[in-house]
Amino acid sequence: MNSITIQTPDDWHLHFRDGDILKETVPATARCFKRAIVMPNLVPPVTNADEALAYKQRIMAAREENSQFEPLMVLYLTNKTTSADIKAAKDAGIVAAKLYPAGATTNSSAAVKTIENLYPVFEAMSEAGLLLLIHGEVTDQHVDIFDREKAFIDQYLEKIVDDFPSLKIVFEHITTKEAAEFVSGADDNIAATITPQHLLLNRNDLLVGGIRPHNYCLPVLKRNIHQEALRKVVATGSSKFFLGTDSAPHEKHRKESDCGCAGCYSAWSAIELYTQVFDELNALDKLEGFASHHGADFYGLERNKGKITLVKEDWVIPEEIMLPNGNPIVPFFGGQTIHWKLQS
Numbered sequence: 482m483n484s485i486t487i488q489t490p491d492d493w494h495l496h497f498r499d500g501d502i503l504k505e506t507v508p509a510t511a512r513c514f515k516r517a518i519v520m521p522n523l524v525p526p527v528t529n530a531d532e533a534l535a536y537k538q539r540i541m542a543a544r545e546e547n548s549q550f551e552p553l554m555v556l557y558l559t560n561k562t563t564s565a566d567i568k569a570a571k572d573a574g575i576v577a578a579k580l581y582p583a584g585a586t587t588n589s590s591a592a593v594k595t596i597e598n599l600y601p602v603f604e605a606m607s608e609a610g611l612l613l614l615i616h617g618e619v620t621d622q623h624v625d626i627f628d629r630e631k632a633f634i635d636q637y638l639e640k641i642v643d644d645f646p647s648l649k650i651v652f653e654h655i656t657t658k659e660a661a662e663f664v665s666g667a668d669d670n671i672a673a674t675i676t677p678q679h680l681l682l683n684r685n686d687l688l689v690g691g692i693r694p695h696n697y698c699l700p701v702l703k704r705n706i707h708q709e710a711l712r713k714v715v716a717t718g719s720s721k722f723f724l725g726t727d728s729a730p731h732e733k734h735r736k737e738s739d740c741g742c743a744g745c746y747s748a749w750s751a752i753e754l755y756t757q758v759f760d761e762l763n764a765l766d767k768l769e770g771f772a773s774h775h776g777a778d779f780y781g782l783e784r785n786k787g788k789i790t791l792v793k794e795d796w797v798i799p800e801e802i803m804l805p806n807g808n809p810i811v812p813f814f815g816g817q818t819i820h821w822k823l824q825s
């Protein structure tokens with residue numbers, strides 16, 4: 482197959498950041514996605530409805546003229562979040578709240594230290610119909626970084642899923658065989674997003690022949706059996722798995738540093754890279770469900786009306802992009818040739 486047309490997709494997990502950089506990040510995503518779930522880990526984080534609505538306005542203002550792109554806003558849960566915050570968020574059109582265990586990733590120092598204390602909040606979310614989005618890693622120092630996702634399933638996720646059967650939960654950016662199996666075997670109230678990097682790469686791509694800071698993200702890339710498990714599960718076409726790029730921009734000097742930031746800025750090539758993966762898997766017929774249907778259905782939102790077309794054509798992702806502040810950023814797969822291209 483040399484071209485594929487699918488209903489316009491959405492990105493169910495990304496980071497736009499704030500300020501000048503929105504002029505780069507918002508159009509880059511809006512080139513092919515109609516909607517995106519916007520992560521709230523700003524500094525300070527987006528913890529209430531008013532902040533979320535103000536952030537939404539800044540994102541809308543950064544769109545190109547006539548853009549129909551729609552940001553979907555998310556609240557950042559802290560140990561101070563109340564049931565009243567959840568009700569106000571629902572009334573303001575906010576669709577979800579994000580659970581970051583404290584210290585799990587970029588800008589998560591304000592996050593949740595005692596998950597059990599959030600149970601009344603989960604109850605309120607369940608009643609209001611707000612989704613719970615989870616960064617599923619434990620952060621205990623003694624747990625090896627490669628085991629943190631599995632430990633989170635065992636210590637917390639199984640219990641949360643059991644205790645809140647009508648709370649819709651998205652296990653974000655899953656990276657392991659155990660996570661794929663857990664979600665596949667769980668009730669309909671739990672689904673998962675999968676990033677392009679976790680489908681395309683494994684930890685060799687991070688560490689063999691030198692450290693590759695632009696492939697560093699959290700949860701960290703795992704061994705290839707896990708990559709294979711994720712590829713296998715998306716190829717089944719299961720509606721429990723959908724597209725979430727986790728596109729997460731960090732300036733070049735912050736990635737190429739003695740303490741490099743976690744995150745891959747994939748907005749420039751994400752839909753093309755996913756298409757390449759589904760092509761490699763001989764599962765191009767499953768791309769549309771993953772990219773354009775499963776997420777909308779799980780969130781209880783309408784599917785998009787438009788269509789996009791991708792053609793099989795080699796192109797090279799730019800090695801660097803200049804940000805509005807004059808600093809360079811290296812896009813994910815920068816300088817590499819990929820085989821599918823969005824037809825403009």
Ligand code: DOR
Nearest residue numbers: 586587698699729743744
């Ligand atoms: O790699 C990551 N980058 N993982 C996250 O969970 C956060 C993100 C970011 O905000 O940079």
Ligand code: ZN
Nearest residue numbers: 495496520727
């Ligand atoms: Zn993320």
